[in-house]
Amino acid sequence: MSRYQARNRRADALRSRAAILDAALRLLRTDPDASVEAIAIAADVTRQTVYAHFRSREQLLAAVVEQVTDETAAAMDAADPDTGPATEALLRVLDAAARTAERYPGLIQAIVTTPVSPHTDRKVHAPISERLIRVIERGRLAGEFDDRLPAEWLAMVTVKLAHAASEQVTAGRMPPEEAAQALRTTLLRALTP
Structure with missing residues (x-):
């Protein structure tokens, strides 16, 4: 050839x-x-x-998840996470991530309901967690966020709360605006010293 x-x-x-x-x-x-x-x-x-x-279908789903994760990370970067108070920056990046997730409700449902190993879960969320950790660490240095817990833990709590809000919307138990407000309120209570 x-x-x-x-x-x-x-x-x-x-x-x-x-x-x-x-x-x-x-x-x-x-x-x-x-x-x-x-x-x-x-x-x-x-x-x-x-x-x-x-x-396999699972490998295809993983590739799709990677593509959506890249799109979400780009949206979070476009939300300017390094500018302004960390609290405002965190809410901006979460809103940007939520707008991306809203475009893929069925896919997000498949991701949340498909069991994966802790290693795979960390790998899938790594690009998102890295951006959250950056904002959280900035907020901890400024005294906006609690510095007694590891930033990695707080980032994972943020991801899990965001998934919980998404699940509530997908299941029809909360309208999107209510879920977004519940996420913000719960998250800020968890992060505030």
Whole structure:
């Protein structure tokens, strides 16, 4: 095979992978149980092509989660977490993350309800936790947040509370505005010295 043919084959594979991820995002957004077959059809590829890129539905879901995590991290960065009082910055980055999550209700439901190992959970949340820790540490230095607990712990509490708020909305137990306010109130009580 020539170098040109190999390059074309790699380009085709990258396009197929991107189409599969895009289709998975679109379908899982509203249907957390979307099948690999449905995703393949939406991506205009065969099931075999999906499995050539992702050995299982779980591996495909993990790749989609990584893509949404990257999108969430970018939204959090755009919320300017290093400016102003840490309390305000934390609420801004949480609002930015929530706006991203709102675009993927079915996917968020699938993520929250799929059991994963603690290692995988830490890995998935690492980009989000890193941004939260940065704001929390800044708030601890300024005296806005309690410095008696590790910043990593407070970041994980923040993530878990955000998931709880999302679950309440998804289950129809709270409207989004009420869940957001409950998250803010609970979180600030947990972080304030």
